[in-house]
Amino acid sequence: MPGLSGRMSTVIKAKISKLLDRAEDPAETLEYSYQKQIELLQNVKKGIADVVTSKKRLQLQEQKLRDQVVKLDTQARQALAAGNEDLARVALERKNVAQTELQSLDSQVAQLEQQQQQMTESEQKLRAKIEQFRSKKEVIKAQYSAAEAQVRISEAATGVGEEMADVGLAMQRALDKTENMKARADAVQELEAAGTFEDLTALGSGDDDIDRQLKALSSTSEVDSELAKMKAELGTGSPTTVGELGAGNSPAAAPAEAEQAGPSQGQAP
Amino acid sequence: MIVRIATEGQYDIGDDDVPELNQLDNDAVAACEGGDGQHFHESFDRLLAFVREKGEPVGDDRLDASDVILPPPDVSFEEARAEFSGEGLIPG
Numbered sequence: 001m002p003g004l005s006g007r008m009s010t011v012i013k014a015k016i017s018k019l020l021d022r023a024e025d026p027a028e029t030l031e032y033s034y035q036k037q038i039e040l041l042q043n044v045k046k047g048i049a050d051v052v053t054s055k056k057r058l059q060l061q062e063q064k065l066r067d068q069v070v071k072l073d074t075q076a077r078q079a080l081a082a083g084n085e086d087l088a089r090v091a092l093e094r095k096n097v098a099q100t101e102l103q104s105l106d107s108q109v110a111q112l113e114q115q116q117q118q119m120t121e122s123e124q125k126l127r128a129k130i131e132q133f134r135s136k137k138e139v140i141k142a143q144y145s146a147a148e149a150q151v152r153i154s155e156a157a158t159g160v161g162e163e164m165a166d167v168g169l170a171m172q173r174a175l176d177k178t179e180n181m182k183a184r185a186d187a188v189q190e191l192e193a194a195g196t197f198e199d200l201t202a203l204g205s206g207d208d209d210i211d212r213q214l215k216a217l218s219s220t221s222e223v224d225s226e227l228a229k230m231k232a233e234l235g236t237g238s239p240t241t242v243g244e245l246g247a248g249n250s251p252a253a254a255p256a257e258a259e260q261a262g263p264s265q266g267q268a269p
Numbered sequence: 270m271i272v273r274i275a276t277e278g279q280y281d282i283g284d285d286d287v288p289e290l291n292q293l294d295n296d297a298v299a300a301c302e303g304g305d306g307q308h309f310h311e312s313f314d315r316l317l318a319f320v321r322e323k324g325e326p327v328g329d330d331r332l333d334a335s336d337v338i339l340p341p342p343d344v345s346f347e348e349a350r351a352e353f354s355g356e357g358l359i360p361g
Contacts, residue, residue, distance in 0.1 A: 118276070122276075125278070125329055128329035128330070129329055129332060132329065132330050132331075132332055133332055136332065155332070155333075155334070156332040157332075158334045159331070159332030159333050159334050160332055161334075162273070162334050162335060162338075166273065166275055166276060166338075169275055169276055169341065170275075170276035170341070173276060173341060173343065
C-alpha cells in the first residue's frame with residue numbers, strides 16, 4: 001500500500017529493525033528489547049510528569065488572569081459610576097487583553113489535559129504489551145524448536161517494538177507541544193511583567209490608587225479634590241498616558257497626598 | 270489487515286474494506302501532493318474515521334506488527350508533505 005500509510009510504515013519499520021537487528025538469538029532479542037522497553041516506560045513517566053508540570057504552570061497563570069479580569073471589570077464599573085469614562089475605558093482595554101490571553105490559555109490547558117491522558121493510556125498499553133511479551137516468550141520457548149521459537153519470538157518482539165516506536169512518537173509529539181506551550185507561557189509572563197494585564201491599582205505608587213480614589217469619590221467631602229487629583233494623575237485620560245503612568249511615571253504628589261488623607265484608609269486590607 | 274493509527278493504536282480491518290481504505294489513502298496523498306491543506310485534512314480525517322469505524326481495536330494481549338501505519342491524527346499538513354519528501358515524522 002503506497003501512500004501516506006506506506007511511507008509511514010516504512011519509516012517505523014526501519015526504526016524497529018534497527019532496534020532489533022542487534023540481537024542474534026531470541027534470548028538476546030528478548031533481553032535487549034526488554035531492557036529498552038523498561039527504559040521507554042521510564043521515559044514515558046518522565047514525559048507525563050513534564051506535561052503535568054506545564055499544565056499546572058498554565059493553570060496558575062490562568063487563575064491570576066482570571067482574578068485580574070474580575071478586578072479590572074469592577075474597577076471599570078466603579079470608574080464609570082464615578083463619571084470617569086476614560087479610566088473606565090483603560091480598565092476595559094486591559095480586561096480585554098487579559099481575556100484574550102485567558103482564552104488561549106484555556107485551550108492550551110485543555111490540550112495538555114488531553115495529552116496527559118493520551119500518554120497515560122499509551123503507558124498502560126505499552127506496559128500490558130510488555131507483560132504479554134514476557135509471558136509469551138516462555139510459552140514459545142517451551143512449545144517450539146529452537147529455530148521456530150526464534151522466528152516467533154522475533155515476531156512478537158517486532159510487535160512490541162512497533163508499540164515502543166509508537167509510544168516514543170506519541171511522547172515526542174506531546175513534549176514538542178508542551179515546549180511550544182512553555183514558550184507561550186513565557187510570552188504571557190513577559191506581557192504580565194510589562195504591565196499589560198496590571199489592574200489600575202498599579203497606576204500609583206503601589207498602593208491601591210483606584211480604590212483610594214473611588215473611596216474618596218464616594219465620600220462627598222473629598223469628591224472635588226479627589227477628582228482633581230485623579231484628573232491630574234490621569235492627565236488627559238488617553239490610554240497611552242495612563243499606560244505611561246502604569247509603567248512607573250506616576251505623579252509624585254499623589255501618594256503623599258493620600259497618606260495625609262489617612263494611611264489606614266489608603267492601605268489595601 | 271492490521272492498520273495502526275500512529276500514537277493511537279492498532280485496528281484489524283477486514284479484507285473487504287481494504288480497497289476503500291486504499292482509495293481513501295490515495296485521496297489523502299493526492300491532496301497532499303496537490304498542496305491543498307484543507308483538502309488534505311478533510312480526506313485524512315475521512316481515512317481515520319473509516320479505520321476507527323470499520324476496524325476492530327487490537328487487544329493489548331496481541332503482539333502483531335502492523336501491515337500499515339497511518340500518520341498521527343494531529344499530523345500537520347507540513348509534516349505530511351515532509352513525509353513525502355523523505356524527511357519523515359520519526360526522527361533518528
